Amino acid sequence: MDKKKNISMAVIKRLPKYHRYLQELLKNDVDRISSKELGEKIGFTASQIRQDLNCFGDFGQQGYGYNVKDLYNQISLILGLNKEYKGIIIGAGNIGQAIANYSRFSQVGLNIGAIFDANPKLIGMRIRDIEIEDIDLLKNYLRENIVDIGIICVPRINAQKVCDVLVENGVTGIWNFAPVDLSVPENVTVENVHLSESLLTLIYLLHDKDESNL
C-alpha cells in the first residue's frame, strides 16, 4: 500500500460509505460491479470512484470492473477493520447507553470494555453485561487496561476534563459526542459527532428553502 500517502480527508470520509455499499452488494450476492454502476448506487461519478480507490492501490480491471468481495476486503483492510479496538464509554446518559447498546459497532471490531458515570443512580446498572462503574475508577482502569478509543458522552462542561484523563493515560482515539471542541496533543485523534450542529444545518436548509419560496 505504497500509495497510501497524503490521502485527503474528503477521500477518507468517503471510504466508510464504500464499505457500507460493498457490504450491501455482498449480502445481495453481487460478484462484480463497474465503477459506473457503483457510482450510480452511491451517487458519485465513475471517475470519482476510480480516482478515490486509486489512492490506495490498483483495484479493478478495465472492462471487468471490481470484484466486490476483493474490493470489500481491501477497503476493510485499509480502514483497519482487521483488528479489534477496545473502547470505553464515559457518560452513561442517553447517548452513552445508545452507543453501548448498538451491536453494529462490534461488527467493525469495537468492543466496549467498560462504562463510567458519575451519577450514583446509574452506577451498578448493567448495559449488555457491562456494569456501569464510578467515574472515580476511570484513572485506575486506564492504568490497568489498554484502551484504544475513549467515547465521551458526558455533558459539555465535563468533556475536556474527561478527555484530559484519557489522554494522560495513553488513549489516542477519542470519539466525542459532547458539543465542544476538545484540545488534544497532536498524537491524539478526535472524531466528533455534534448532533446539535447537524440539527442546525438541517434547520438552516429548511429555513433557507422557505425563504426562497416566498
Next chain:
Amino acid sequence: MDKKKNISMAVIKRLPKYHRYLQELLKNDVDRISSKELGEKIGFTASQIRQDLNCFGDFGQQGYGYNVKDLYNQISLILGLNKEYKGIIIGAGNIGQAIANYSRFSQVGLNIGAIFDANPKLIGMRIRDIEIEDIDLLKNYLRENIVDIGIICVPRINAQKVCDVLVENGVTGIWNFAPVDLSVPENVTVENVHLSESLLTLIYLLHDKDESNL
C-alpha cells in the same frame, strides 16, 4: 440579506459552530471580539471568518470587531432559529429515546410532538410526557398535524419506507439516523447522522497512525 445566494455547503456547515462559540462568549459576558480572536477560539483564520460572515451581510467594523450579541442574533436569524419547528421521532430505540430526551434541541426551536414505534413493548411508554404511539398511526398523525422534521431512528431496513410515508404526507425535512442513504424528491432536505461512518473514520485514522509509526 441579499447576499444570501449560492452559499457553499462548507460555509453552511460552519455556521452552527459560529453559533455555538458566540453563545459561549455571550454566556461569559464578552461584548465584542475581533475576527482574529474569534478565529483563534474556533480554529479558523481571521480571513476565513471575515469571508464566511461576509456571505450573509456586512457584520463587524474595521478596528472594532464584532459585537457578540448582534452577531449571535444575526447568525441565529440566518440559521432560522427565530422559529419553532415541529418534529416527530420514528423509532423509539436507543437513539430515538436519546433524541427525545435531549433537552438541548428544544433550545433551538425543535419541539418533539410525537414518537412512533412498531414494538408493542414500547408503545404506550412515555418519554418526557410524550407517549410512544403505534407506527400504524403515523399516516393519520401526519394528515392531522403539520410536521417540519421527521427524525428517522428505525433500523436501516425500514428507513426508506418510513421516509416515503413522511414525504408523501408533506414532511420536507428529514433527520436520518439510519445507516442508509435515503431517496427523496428534490424539495425534501435530508441531514444524515451516520454513526458507523464516523466510527470507521476514527478507526481508519487510528490505524493509519499506527502504520506510520511502524
